[in-house]
Amino acid sequence: MFFFGIVALLAVPTPAFGVTSSLQSILRNTHGSKDYGYPTDLTRDLLPVSLCMIFYLESFESSQTRTLLTLESRVDYWRDEPFYTGLSHGCTSTEADVWLYNGTLYVGHDQSALTASRTLESLYINPILDVLERQNPESPFVSKPTKNGVWDTDTEQTLYFFIDVKTSGVETFKAVIAALEPLREKGYLTTVKDGKTITNGPVTVIGTGETPLDLVAPVKDRDYFFDAPLAELTDAKYADITGIVSPVASTDFQKAVGKITRDTDPILGDAQLKALRDQISTANERGIGARYWNTPYFPIRARNLVWRTLLREGVILLNADDLDAVTALF
């Protein structure tokens, strides 16, 4: 604890009020010294927000000027990298919209947003691999290989990586499975064995959008999952799905729960609250976590009340475009 306290203090550029001048001088002189860094300190100041925010490219593109909290000064070339933006806000989940063209997976929220250099590999696979390699160094002090997650403050926390398939499902998802190879090779993915046992890894890949259920559910040994439709879990097609296939199921909040018509507490009407509770408990009984997207973003008061209600009712991931707002609120 003591060690961590020192590290946290050093991360503050000007020593906090109340620190004596002699201690301030020690802090100034030792700041930057190798003795006070450690191999896995890349994410040392970042606390994973357990109820996470999904980060969309749209929101990123409209907020390029936003300061990247903790990582800003060291690495401003990361500004164009959505994965790092989410990471720096403590997001335990990230999402990429992928399009397959001529064998390459490009990333962007629609076709006109695509460029030759913004690929799944360059924007997600390589950066995630780079962070994990830093969190799992080889050194004479490490007695056996580690499988730490991206969070130095919580190495057991997995990063949910939603891959939203936009082009033809079967072909595109097969390309996604192949693209995961660098993470797979290092043992960084959450896996399923014999269709029964889940072994948590630093990254849990969940196919969404056009991802075909048939490419996931029948596969006994795999390292990818399926984002089931949360509001349709009782339909025959999804009746057998458990957390082994879908650790998380999602749905459109406004369609599945309803439009928000007030901004006072309670924010949901009785029928809306019942729908929400039924969906979450159906999921949880099968070991599936619930996630809602398309929650209202305005008025701010209504948005915040919906976020609070979802957290209280037990969603596993909170979807938010305004990462600064959500981290300030919780």
Ligand SMILES: *[C@@H]1O[C@H](CO)[C@@H](O)[C@H](O)[C@H]1NC(C)=O
């Ligand atoms: C795919 O390949 C075809 C044929 O070589 C080419 O005309 C087309 O521009 C390529 N598309 C992209 C997105 O690279």
